[in-house]
Amino acid sequence: MGLLNRKSSIKLYRKNHATTVATRSPISHCPLEKCPRIDTAQVAAKVESFKKWTIGTFKNSKQQLLEHMGKIDKTVDPEFEAQCEVLKDIHRRYGHVVAAAKNFSQVLSQMAEAEKKFSESFYQLSLKEEQIKAQCTTTSETMRGVGEQATSLDACLKYFISSMETVYNQTITDTLHTIYNTESARIEYDVDRNDISAAANPPQGQQPKTLPAGTAEKCEERKLKYEKLKNDAKIKMRLLEENRISVVATQLEKLQSALAAYYSGNAKLLEASVRELSILQSPQPSFIPTM
Template sequence: MMSDSFPTSASTPPPFGIVDPPAGQIRNSDSADVMSRIPGLPKVAEAVSNIDTAQVAAKVDKFKKWTIGTFKNSKQQLLEQMGKIEKTQDPEFEAQCEQLKDIHRRYGQIVVASKNFSNILAQMAEAEKQLSESFYQLSLKEEALKAQCTTTSETMRGVGEQASSLDTCLRFFISSMETVYNQTITDTLHTIYSTESARIEYDVDRNEISSAQESPNSKTLPAGATEKCQEKREKYENLKKDVRIKMRLLEENRISVVASQLEKLQTALAAYYSGNAKLLEKSVRDLNSIQIPQPSFIPNSNNFM
């Protein structure tokens, strides 16, 4: 009777070409062993020694402070909306800021509507020029209708050129309104948003100090908390002054520039719809001579912060 024979583990070849380590060497799957066997890759000890622990600790501490500050600010805003905590208010200043935000939204609507009108006008001008060309081509074949086709072609060509001129005026007007909307007003809005953030940070510290003073069981405030709160209050007040200056200068410049732009656009529209080609061309030249408002009227806003 033959007995079944099975190959021993020693005679079984390693699967998929894996070769056992030489005798006396123990296979180690640790990352340190892997790093040491890969050419060009530093060892763990060498990699760790190159880390600037002071820099890492500073970044971790900065991230920790940012996280705590963000949580406190979010909590402050939530409690304010729920009416469970007092917030610093300046009704007149806040009303002026909201008014500017509303004006900014309305300028955005003007930009969008003007672009839609310009696109339609450009398409119409192109269609009129194509129709003019079609009448001209027909006049070459229809001798009996040559005079009428030629007159119609010239009329349509003139109408198309006037539409192109109006579109030029409109595009210049759009460029100016985009500057007012995207840069001039936005510059002041950025300062307003910074002021709102500064107000929240000030109220966080102010309410923490107030709670500690009113409740004897509260935890002790860290050293310098009062001075830090005062610094944030001064930053908030300085930003408010900055906003007031910017809003005053913004209104003066905005009204002057936009009024001039609107007068020129009205002249161009009247010339186009009345068929006055010469007046329309003059409007194009006048629009090109108008200065577009600058993005900001404050040389350096940091001077007010």
């Protein structure tokens, strides 16, 4: 009798345990239809986009390499390319001016600080040396004036540097950005143009290749894009030259006046130069139209 009761208890325990496990099973709380699904169409679109980008990048790099080796022809506009090289060289030279002006300003600022400390040291000495107080005071005042003039010239330099940085980092750079975009568009156009030419004129003994549909239309679109960007770049270079010369000439005249006043010891003229430069607006890139 006791054996039967024990077996019945074991069966009941197993049944209850199985029910508990089934209840706690994560499957019952996470139905299959609620699990996240992968959007295969989106993945396929991304893969296709990456494939096109990879192929395009390879073709553009190959085009540039073959051009450099002289094994393939490219679209050439000698006048336009010469203008671009001149502007790139001017941009580099403005960078040198900005770097040199900053270095000069740093040295001048340090010198002005040293002159002021020199002046202060003579003033402190005059408080204790009664016999040479007049000489110490005169020297102190002279050095203080020289230090103030150095500070004024440094202020002029900072206005000049601000203007040159705007020309270097904004106005010329904006035009160069359009030039680089034009060069990229030219390479893309030449890739399609040379593909069409190679397909139509295969090596001797080979059959002409059939290109994908729409290749000619795409080539024409890239040609139009290249021509438009080139025209935009030409307009920007012309406007840039006209306005750059005017702006920089004005800044240079004011800087020359400040330098002449500083090295001649004309404190009043130097102060006037500082005021004039502070009034001048730094050249803005707004005279270059957005295209």
